[in-house]
């Protein structure tokens with residue numbers, strides 16, 4: 018693997034090590050993204066939200082302010098530890114659970130969550146199995162919000178070596194992925210000056 022790919026993986030795809038832990042403690046450059054995702058998700062105190070690819074746990078702490086419960090997962094053990102440390106009070110209060118897990122194989126029973134959210138991670142994943150997992154772990158009527166990079170001009174906002182490690186989709190492709198998996202009311206909007214896609218959808222009342 019090229020040295021640049023190793024760096025992208027170490028810092029973004031599966032952050033690990035001292036530098037990555039420092040970087041992800043609070044990724045301020047993602048705050049606009051978090052604002053957009055939070056406005057779309059609108060968590061309430063009755064919600065139990067699953068966040069996939071939680072990084073350092075900043076977005077989890079933003080969601081927790083609504084009074085909801087959050088289960089945050091990441092496949093990086095370092096990010097799981099950082100999310101726990103950054104949200105120690107919520108963990109102690111039983112409002113935040115954090116687990117090491119892969120997006121395509123979530124260790125939770127069907128229908129456990131009322132909402133799901135992903136920011137800055139969908140573009141690193143094999144989409145179809147992950148969307149199928151979202152359908153499985155959401156209760157009927159559950160909401161999903163996915164914030165990801167649009168395919169049309171990624172290099173305008175993300176360096177090329179990072180883009181090379183990503184899977185990007187047109188708006189129609191994204192909508193099709195969610196509809197095929199069993200989501201309804203699927204909408205793919207543009208945010209961040211048009212460079213990012215914000216998918217919102219509702220898990221349909223379907224059997225799997």
Ligand SMILES: C[S@@+](CC[C@H](N)C(=O)[O-])C[C@H]1O[C@@H](n2cnc3c(N)ncnc32)[C@H](O)[C@@H]1O
Nearest residue numbers: 030031070071072091092093119120136137138
């Ligand atoms: C670019 S960071 C984004 C972190 C955070 N969501 C944010 O927006 O600031 C991507 C995160 O997703 C995690 N991740 C990547 N692929 C994953 C997978 N297949 N399953 C679970 N977590 C994954 C990485 O370990 C990393 O913490």
